[in-house]
Amino acid sequence: MAEASVRTKGLCKRFGEIVAVDGLDLRVEAGEIFGLVGSDGAGKTTTLRLLTGLMAPDSGEIMVAGVDVRAYPEDARRRLGYLPQTFALHGDLSIAENIRYFADLFCQDLGEVAERRDELLDATGLAEFTERRAQDLSGGMKQKAALICALIHRPTVLLLDEPTRGVDPVSRRDLWQIVYELPAEGVTVIVATPDADEAERCSRIGVIAGGAIVDAGTPEELVARHTARLIEVATEPTRQARRLVHDMPGVRAVSALGGHLRVSLEDDGPSADEISSALADEGLRVEGVREVEPRLEDALLALEVERDAA
Amino acid sequence: MSRPDTLRRTLAVARAEWIHNWRDPRSLAIIIALPIMLLLLYGYAINFELRELTFAVQDWDRSEQSADLIDTLARSDYFTFHSLVETGEQIERLIEGGEVRFAIVIMPGFGEQIAAGKTGRVQVLLDGADSTTAGIAQGYLEGVMRAHSARLMKRWAKSRGIPASAAQPPIQPEPRVLYNPELKTASFIVPGLIAVIMTMLAALLTSGCIVREREAGSFEGLASSPIAPVEIIIGKLLPYAGIAVFDVMLCIATGGLIFHIWPSGDRAALLVVSLVYLIASLSIGLTISSVARSHQVATLIAFLTTMLPTMLLTGFVFPVRSMPKLLQYISQMIPATHFLVVIRAIYLKGTGVGPYIREVTALALISLVFVVVAAKAFRKSLE
Structure with a gap:
């Protein structure tokens, strides 16, 4: 049709x-x-x-x-x-x-x-x-x-x-x-x-x-259009960690999800290890870091951040 | 827009509304309890008010017999003695000021006539502007005077040793009505009340039915279907037309059983005219329901726009002929004005609607206009 x-x-x-x-x-x-x-x-x-x-x-x-x-x-x-x-x-x-x-x-x-x-x-x-x-x-x-x-x-x-x-x-x-x-x-x-x-x-x-x-x-x-890499960090306390990660260069968006941070990154953003050590430097406990497949929710969030920035 | 489709959509709305009314306890209470309650309330309120009717006396005779009559009236449960007056102007002033409901004038020679076994004359002056009260006062007054008269008659016959039946009635009240010469009687109240109550009730019934759907959300389902506004309006009117006629019957039955006033004329015709009449009120309610923001507001507006004009401008309380010209024209546009004429005639004169074809035509036209207004006011939109 x-x-x-x-x-x-x-x-x-x-x-x-x-x-x-x-x-x-x-x-x-x-x-x-x-x-x-x-x-x-x-x-x-x-x-x-x-x-x-x-x-x-x-x-x-x-x-x-x-x-x-x-x-x-x-x-x-x-x-x-x-x-x-x-x-x-x-x-x-x-x-x-x-x-x-x-x-x-x-x-x-x-x-x-x-x-x-x-x-x-x-x-x-x-x-x-x-x-x-x-x-x-x-x-x-x-x-x-x-x-x-x-x-x-x-x-x-x-x-x-x-x-x-x-x-x-x-x-x-x-x-x-x-x-x-x-x-x-x-x-x-x-x-x-x-x-x-x-x-x-x-x-x-x-x-x-x-x-x-x-x-x-x-x-x-x-x-694909709005997320590049996504890293999930299990860390405590999340609120402080979120602020810290948010201010790192190459980070697009961070959302907290029950003891986890979902960090959306530029292609040239920090690696999982770099985030992990940055948090550890500030005395935060990091229990695990892994790369995950980005989902639609991450894309929508990133889109909102892009719009806010514009 | 084919005809069977139109009918089908109209009946779909009517059926849903009908079912809603019989399943919703609040609607049911309004349909069944409210008309009976209002009729009882207003009917009794008027009766209560008529307990202590004040009166003044102008006594030209100043005899033992006139004092006896005044004493009898003053001691009756119905009346309260106000004062003795000297002049006719005083009487008018008291009645006009609402200080007394009526006055009696005892004519010169009253006592002598009674002593001689003849009839003594008593004039009764009633305030016709408040016709219902005057009518009831007159009824009570005649009753009390008749009893007093019978007592005097017996006494007189006994003193002469002749049978009481041979005596003349000693007191003959001559009622004269001020301000409203064609005095309306007590049975005037019930048909008038039915007209007023039904006007208000009809508007109240429909005032909720569209705004309620808007509040509940079902309006969005209805409006997103291919139904035409006029189909919705007619569909909403149908069940309420049936309910309104049912309520008229309920009112007639209540008036008959409680106040002993039944329509003496063509009752079937009365129901038909009521239907024609109430379509106007139902349409006013629908119009209000189409534009009102909330159910409560709609109820209030329905009450104000029907109750007040119907009470004040239609001859229910104040005779139309004694109104200023402008108000007389306005009153012609209010359906109750015409309906009151017909319902009173059917109740009191025992007629059918034949002689009142002018009023019935007016009612039909007014109703038609209001249906059109309701259909035009209705919007299938959410704004």
Whole structure:
């Protein structure tokens, strides 16, 4: 397909003085699982709301599944599935009633819906809870029920806003299991998340900061682009050690992680031994130093440091 | 936008709203308990107020018989004696100032007439501006005077040795109403109260239903579906239209069982007109719910925008005809003005809606306007 599934150009949205989305260009191809990754306040939720037409942009173009959202929001919504950050089901309706509600809102054939519903209920393990009211479900079950409702009309584009926030690991796995199967059905998925672990599951990532995409690529590309070498140091006390290492030349970023320091280095930065002895010189106890494979989290952190420096 | 799809989306919203109302204890309390409570509260408040009605007396006769009558009235539970006055101007001043609720004027020769077995004349002056109180006062007054009269009659007949049935009633009160010549009677209260309570309740019912969804988050799910605003508005109206008519029946039953006032006219027609009427209030509630920032604010605005104008500008308390011209025009735009005419006629005159086609048409038009306003005010956006 030549036409991208989701495309925005120069998208802007401000709330009074605050610029939430600032010239955002996005291009997501059909069948991708695209991660919109950024910290809180980066503009993720606003971007998704602009894509659904729930908010009107101040300027810019939005095309979703070949439909101009600004001109034909209802046509776009027929092709969109949206899982908002806040729980969007009716709390005092049962799961079955909520599914029926969304099937009606999207005017789906009830026979097809029944088939689709059973399939999704099985995949989420919610089959035996269909009569339970949505407000009485656990956090993970709520999200799974909401995902079923967002998928009941077989959207071509699915927008997920922090889908696994506050969700237990088992439900998280269930949710992703369903999401992984969507590209095979021709569905494009956009996942907004602040979480690097979640972002790593995506086929491609756009890093959003200050309302704009600052970099995009596969998780591997981003790691390669923004981290060179990574060293893990087991040391005590970490706070003092962190400050010390941070000030060494050739060090890009340091993060503390439970008794460990993860040190992101330039290619010509200090070696593991040099760091170790620098710490020992200051009288800090060093229990171990090793080179590790950098992960997406390190890349995102480095990217943030680069931006702060700029 | 095909028709079956429109219907399906509308009914989806209606069904969800319907289920919500019967499962949410708070909604259920508003639907069932509130109308009954309000009717009892206001009904009794008005009755309580009528315990100690103060009155003044102008006694032209100054006889033993007139003193006896004044004494009987003063000792009754309903009345409190205020003062003896000399002139008509004094009476007017006391009534206008609200110091007394009514005055009685005992005509010259009252005592002689009674002693002679004839009828003595007593004039009763009532404050018609407060028509409900005046109506009730008149009712009490007639009762007390009739009892007093019967006692005198028996005494007189006994002294002459003739049967009491042959005697003339000795006291004939002649009521005259000041400020509001067509005095409205006590049964005026209940239909008026039903109109006021239902106006407020209808707006209250719908005032929460959109802002609540915004607060809960389900609005985002609804708004990101391809439903049209007018489908949402009609879908929200449908269940509440049913609930509102149910509440009217609840009010009618409460008024009948507790205050013994039933509509004497066409009850089915009354329900139909109520429905037409309440769609306006329900739409006002929806409009408020579309624009309000929070559920609490919506409730407050719904209460203020319906309760106050309905109480003050529609003839519920003050007759429309005695208002300044500008307010009279405004009152024509308030649906309750027209509804009060119809519901009072059905309650008191025992008619159907036939003679009130003008009012019913006005109600239908006003309701239509408010539905359109609600649909226009609604935004499928999160801003």
